[in-house]
Amino acid sequence: MNNTMRELRAERGWSQAHLAEQLEVSRQTVNAIETGRYDPSLPLAFAIARLFETTIEEIFTP
Numbered sequence: 001m002n003n004t005m006r007e008l009r010a011e012r013g014w015s016q017a018h019l020a021e022q023l024e025v026s027r028q029t030v031n032a033i034e035t036g037r038y039d040p041s042l043p044l045a046f047a048i049a050r051l052f053e054t055t056i057e058e059i060f061t062p
Helices: 005-012 016-023 027-034 042-051
Strands: none
Touching: 005 016, 005 027, 016 027, 016 042
16 A cells, blocks of 8 residues: 655654654554555554544555
8 A cells, every 4th residue: 555654754854753652653663654564454544644634545545
């Protein structure tokens, strides 16, 4: 699944560690999602969208 997490994070000047802390996941999880090696669970996808103040569809595309 493709996503725009890296770009959204960079726009805000956040590190992967900062984003991971906000989402209560590991930095490795954030990295795996950003690189497309891991698809987040639905609750995590909602948390990501809420944090970036956008919709899941705006972040994740099949």
